[in-house]
Amino acid sequence: MQSFTEENYLKIIYHLAESSSNVQTNAIAEQMQTKPASVTDMIKKLAEKGYVDYVKYQGVTLTEKGKNAAIDIVRKHRLWEVFLVDKLNFKWDEVHDVAEELEHIKSETLIERLDEFLGFPKSDPHGDPIPDKNGRFAKTHFTKLIDLKVGDGGTITGVSQHSSAFLKLLEKLGLTLGKQIKINDVTDFDGSVEILVADKQINISREVAKHILISSNGKN
Amino acid sequence: MQSFTEENYLKIIYHLAESSSNVQTNAIAEQMQTKPASVTDMIKKLAEKGYVDYVKYQGVTLTEKGKNAAIDIVRKHRLWEVFLVDKLNFKWDEVHDVAEELEHIKSETLIERLDEFLGFPKSDPHGDPIPDKNGRFAKTHFTKLIDLKVGDGGTITGVSQHSSAFLKLLEKLGLTLGKQIKINDVTDFDGSVEILVADKQINISREVAKHILISSNGKN
């Protein structure tokens, strides 16, 4: 059984590994809001316990054991987020910090019952997939809104930024999960995107467009 | 804000204070499953922070601040227990350990929403009262079953022992909350009690009878 802190490290390493197979000390430090020296200490411990493979100065990769442990925490995190939104009427921008604590509650039974209570949801309030009890989940490959061409359309199915500020903005713009959108134009000058959503035309910055994930239903 | 450990100490001191105004170091150590020396350390810290009044060798009493903090944790513990039983179909003997962890999740909003979601319950699965958001709750004064006389009757409204073994036994005997009982006889030899419950006559030991709380509806 892992400590709170170990679990947080594992989860962060898992997420970082999605973009770079070898996860760097500094990257972990930044995510954990701690110092690289502390990360080195913890990395050694995780390697000791068989959660990561570690070569000095070369960063870490999760072992099978480490990956399973990480996925288990991700599963808990996302299930709790669904609970907070579906049952306790939290907004999608309010759930992260609380789920960050709830994910560490240690009870197999609890999480299986919760899963059942929620109706075995497949994705969390941000569109991220929820691993099943065996750690399996569909690898979703969405397109970033920014990568669509003029005329393309699709459904908003995820976000790649979970900050409250960003999520609140999307809420205000009506860019929530499930909404249909269509690219009307891309502004030459600043690369901002004109999109059509719910029959209204709005303009969003490149920065925003980068973090909206679309399940594309092809060109039009 | 208090640490996990501080919260557990406060809660235990609060419960111990129900039977003896001055709570002893050894008593705390026993409940916390730790050593008296460790308790002395923690007591000093809690006194430092203003949660307890402490006189060397004389044990501790909770300050107003300490009492409020303790009641807040009790509230969370009991609300989570209700959630586990009412929503996730846990048995009353399965909830304690999980609630012991859940009670430390820090979010005012979470607990208010949970309270609402559960319909503002007044008591937990063991009959213990749930403080409202201001820390107020009805002081319940039940009679121990063991103190009833032959012919007396009443409703089971609580237990003063939360061990899984005890609760499972009650479940098996059909002695669950809300059940009507009546004292038919007290055995001279061993003090065991003959009671009538759901039209069946059963015999329970003194030890069991001591921990069942009855809201007496008077003599027969």
Added chain:
DNA sequence: ATTTTTTTTTAGATTTACCTAAAAATAAAA
């Protein structure tokens, strides 16, 4: 191929919550 910059690791401390063993205070028994 050097120099400079960035990344990572070590060395040495600190804090929190523990522990054991021994001393001190209090309470109970003789």
Added chain:
DNA sequence: TTTTATTTTTAGGTAAATCTAAAAAAAAAT
């Protein structure tokens, strides 16, 4: 009122997770 037993505290130490400052390695720039 001594003596004995119990309770509580001190003294000194450990393990986990952190920190700062400085050294070492690797990567990038010149």
